[in-house]
Amino acid sequence: MATLKDVAALAHVDVSTVSRALNNKAYVHPETKRRILKAVKQLGYAPNLVAKSLRQGKRHTIGVVVPSINISIFGEIVQGMEEQARNLGYSILISNTMDDPQIERECLARMRTGLVDGIVIASTGENMRLLADIASENIAIIQIVRNQSPQFDCVAADYYECGYEATQYLVKLGCRHIGLINGHGHIRPYEERYQGYKKALAKAHLQEYVVAASKDGSQYFEDGYQATKELLKMVPSLDAIMVATDLQALGVIRAVKKAGLSVPEDVRIISLTGHPVGATLETAMTSMQVPSREMGECATKLMIERIESEDHSAIRHQQIVFQTMLMTRETT
Amino acid sequence: MATLKDVAALAHVDVSTVSRALNNKAYVHPETKRRILKAVKQLGYAPNLVAKSLRQGKRHTIGVVVPSINISIFGEIVQGMEEQARNLGYSILISNTMDDPQIERECLARMRTGLVDGIVIASTGENMRLLADIASENIAIIQIVRNQSPQFDCVAADYYECGYEATQYLVKLGCRHIGLINGHGHIRPYEERYQGYKKALAKAHLQEYVVAASKDGSQYFEDGYQATKELLKMVPSLDAIMVATDLQALGVIRAVKKAGLSVPEDVRIISLTGHPVGATLETAMTSMQVPSREMGECATKLMIERIESEDHSAIRHQQIVFQTMLMTRETT
DNA sequence: CTGAAAGCGCTTACAG
């Protein structure tokens, strides 16, 4: 690739003048500018972004740290992020942690070494100290989906309301024994959804039946399957199951059918992290749809605002909350 | 973050000595080295990778350009790539083109500006000239899934065999009117699968029934749904449908059921780009499973080999072909 | 309006 120097030589000016002309940083004589642009065109010059980064201390790159992008709500979030970033002249550096704190630590350590201006993370919650260290080095941190600490910005959905509304909907349909298959551990979305569920049940004077999915991320079919077997053993009269994700819900459907029951006649099912794909399933999934693409776009916009506003530390942290939307389909 | 200079000051040596000690580039007196390492530890020093990149002309970053990572085989491929890259000390810069040649062009132009050492791409096929230009600038190019041009390395599956084997399997089951819902345009996997299908049908003296999915990427439910309606109108006695992806297959199932037919009794269905999620669907999907994770890992390994072997142009191009595996499940 | 110089944080010949 041609460099600034090549352009400068061809246009018979100093590199600094070329730089100014290309960045519109100061007046450059129109005639000079014309010559420069001609040279740029002739050489097919494009600035070396790495050199620019080193000099300006800005990478125009955002790190994204998520459990998994494969068959998960994060796939759509990342896609929204990437599109928005591209439109605003940024790139996306991505890491999948599989919810393993050790991998998360490695990814963060790497990103910290000047690779990114900011990090958008759905964290395990085990590396909050490291995150704080990174933030103190003027790398912006934004949490997505999982609001693990109030000390950082966060873009998430209203999980309490999500749990509350889903439960109330099932109650209105006449369900009296509503099970909740919830994620494992101190992940905020799980806790808040549980609180919403609890509140709605109390209001209807119903009892709660909760099973935690296995501890390794809870995104999978097997979790839904096993948890449902447990629930059905515990509560033979179960008439509804609320479950964290669409994929788990597939496990729920299979377990319910295997028990000789049918969906939705005997057991109604609702997924609490609805993905558009739910509409296309064989028995279309009723779910609380999460606006994942919009959340990704929002996180990117907020991130770029943070990055470009210089004084990170002075800014008050924002908690942006999206509403989920009940999509009634065939499983209820 | 601390810099080399800080470490050098604390250890009372020159920055060059620190650099050598940390990179094991030359003998450094053990005692000096000890002092340096102590200083590194004390300051929590980690090298600035951007500066290193600029100096060495290596980015330790791989660009990935794919149609979409959301609910697609590419999600798993990218995950495999990312894990492998992380283990080998590389990062992944990702772009989703949505199969739009214009977006693809933008992404490539951006990556070209010093951001990456190499690009792994599942291309639209519309920017091959640009790709060749980029390759000539010593940025390695590896094609994944879509072998659009023999002038670059490629990691793909054996699509011909995939189409052939799937068809033959259906023939053995007794199917006599086998439809193929294929992707649109000159995308190699589609063309090769069609050839395999054609060959197997000819061998069994059967007629072919082919419908192309809509032209916008063919990854979607709606494509499968519409194409199936068309096929059923065309061939009322249809008894099997081969379709490009699991997600399209969901559309096929819905259309078949809507026509009052059942799966697999009346119509058997097989997906030609099987994803593990197929096993979890309500009617588990028979499919030709593509080893997507392994393909991603392989592409990354090959890429890093290329990058680190200096003389790109001299190397013969490799075409690495993975076998697909028939997974018989409930839709057949 | 433009040039010369310094510097971002590293690495790497070149001396010694």
Add this chain to the structure above:
DNA sequence: CTGAAAGCGCTTACAG
């Protein structure tokens, strides 16, 4: 075994 110097490709005060 180690230091001083140059340079990767840019940007940005500082003069003029």
